[in-house]
Amino acid sequence: MKDRLGSIIYVGKARDLRKRLSSYFMASRKTRSDLKTRALIDSIHDFEFHIVRNEQESLLLEGKLIKDYRPRYNISFRDDKRFLLVKIRMEDAWPRFSTTRMKKDDGSRYFGPFPHSGALRETISWLNRSFGLRVCRPAIPNESTYRHCNADIIRNCSAPCIGRIDRDAYLAKIDDACRVLEGKGKRELFDTLRTDMAKAAENLDFEKAANLRDILQNLEKTLSPTRQFARGRGVPTTVKPLEDLADLGEKLGLPAPPRVMECFDISNVSSNHIVASMVRFTEGAPDNQNYRRYRIRTVEGQDDFASMAEVIRRRYSRILMENAAANPDAEFSQENPVEAQRRLAREGRAKIVLPDLVIVDGGKGQLGMAVRELRTLGLHDLPVIGLAKQREEVFVPGESDPILIPHDQGALKLLQRIRDEAHRFANGYNALLYRRRMKESLLDDAPGMSPRRKSLLLEKFGSVERVKKATAKEIGALPGISEKFATALLEWFEENSTPRGRNST
Structure with missing residues (x-):
């Protein structure tokens, strides 16, 4: 939605644009809406629309346009938070999947972005279990790591840390998992999961059937084909x-x-x-x-x-x-x-x-x-x-x-x-x-306070409120701070507990 000057003031999405837009101009909507919506309706002068292929693409495009143009009447997506990406660094000794919101030129392999973060995390968890991939954080897991892990015991990991699988075989599993994230062979995968779900239901194993149903739904959301609306390429827009x-x-x-x-x-x-x-x-x-x-x-x-x-x-x-x-x-x-x-x-x-x-x-x-x-x-x-x-x-x-x-x-x-x-x-x-x-605390105004003393207090107690709750003995135990100064500081806090016009935190 644009105002009379051509500036973008609102970005939204809908499956039925006619229904969505007409709702803004109904007499009842204008009289019953809040002030913000009424101001938006009064400012609308023109529209521009883009057609995408599915709900996932609409989420990605909506988020990108809001971040690019920062429309006045949008609230969601205005921060710098981005959709999740899946990252794997193939040069590592034993690569593992992780999620990130920022793509860097660090030699890693990236998949995404994915609009459904919950479905993505469940999908990654399923991939790790299905292919026996490690989820531990050490760069090079070893026997010490194995002693603190039970993933191998419950057969969720192929245990590369103790040499139960060699690197070539492990990388082959990584490649198979990456093919899934790329959407290759997903039709056969979905058919297999549906068949297994039906068999589990026939055998009255409803818990397994429900689990397979959830896996299938998460995979469908994650692997739904979407274009990457990155800056400068792939965005259907009139900007030339x-x-x-x-x-x-x-x-x-x-x-x-x-x-x-x-x-x-x-x-x-x-x-x-x-x-x-x-x-x-x-x-x-x-x-x-x-x-x-x-x-x-x-x-x-x-x-x-x-x-x-x-x-x-x-x-x-x-x-x-x-x-x-x-x-x-x-x-x-x-x-x-x-x-x-x-x-x-x-x-x-x-x-x-x-x-x-x-x-x-x-x-x-x-x-x-x-x-x-x-x-x-x-x-x-x-x-x-x-x-x-x-x-x-x-x-x-x-x-x-x-x-x-x-x-x-x-x-x-x-x-x-x-x-x-x-x-x-x-x-x-x-x-x-x-x-x-705002983070400059009330400590700045305390008599006898120096940058060194302020740093010591905040490092020890973490916040001004915790300093206030400490005893003179606890404060006086810090190097360079006497118990006499600590007593005077606490008394000053008591006298200035609610200073006018200042946030004490």
Whole structure:
């Protein structure tokens, strides 16, 4: 669901879209719904839909879209928690299956993601039992491990730790289990399980039949064919990065599509933590490795203009400095600084590549400060624009009237994506600093408290509440803390047990 500006405000799924969507616009729904739902209904202006093959795919796609666009009216999937993957490292002496939520380039073999975590865990447990795979955690299990394990006794493990099976035979079992996770031969497997279940029921062994039924259901959920909706591939969407880049370059009158873009955003929820973010898009897609975040140092109070000036100055002075340090013998003479940086990039000598377009989140004020700082650094010819959020107006230096790009155009959608990503990254950093601040305990205000004493107390007792419950003798037993100081500390806690406006934990 989109608002009038084309921003995604809600992502949902349904087997019957007509029924699901029409329910939002019934008169009774609007009058009886809570405030959040009514606000959503009032904001809906347009729809975009994607057809997938099954329920599992819809879960994966819904979760991915919510994480990518962070719609205002979605609650589920907004955190950074991902669907489970199955991981196995074949280089290990005795490989074993484990689950993870993050795929890394570590040489391991991965399966998934799988939308049903419960079914997946039961499936892995069944695979381990059926193929006799080890579940113990030691990297190289041995006889000592065997003495503390009963998996072999109940015939759930082939006991490689005591040499009951050689490595080649064990790896063959691993390969067979991996084939199951890949979905190979699943039809024959399902038929076998159904046959065994029917025989158990005929023999009145209902407990075994129920167990086989559960195994079959978990396997069906886990092995249901789903596409992996990873970023940048396999997602049925209208986002076309290269076409959007070409459209943006044309709308802004650039000599070529802006292959590399950097966008800046300021987040100042309070004057305690004023931060900025810089996100980089390459070929129209996020370049996460080149994201940067900043704590504003020179600005007092909430001043978006001055904060933007500081972060622009720090970012591009650093690029110039690092590229100059990496090329001490470079001769620039009267060459334009921007062209000099472009030349270094073409020659492969630039440590940091200068972007083709700089975007600041804001209107004329933020844009003016960015332009001033770039000119001070000699980067007069570096393209820079401002994107005002209220009406999605694009401001360019030297022009009083903004460029109005239609909301259904790929150029504006691309700008919105990079701006929203910068906003998300800045807010995430601000939230991180806020959580750190909340963890700064009441101990900071205690008389005579030093960082060393605070560290000792928290290391010993774990929390301020436990320090309060300790005796003066227990506190005084710590090195560097006397019983006299401990008594004074506990008395101070008693006097300041409910300080106004402060969380004591």
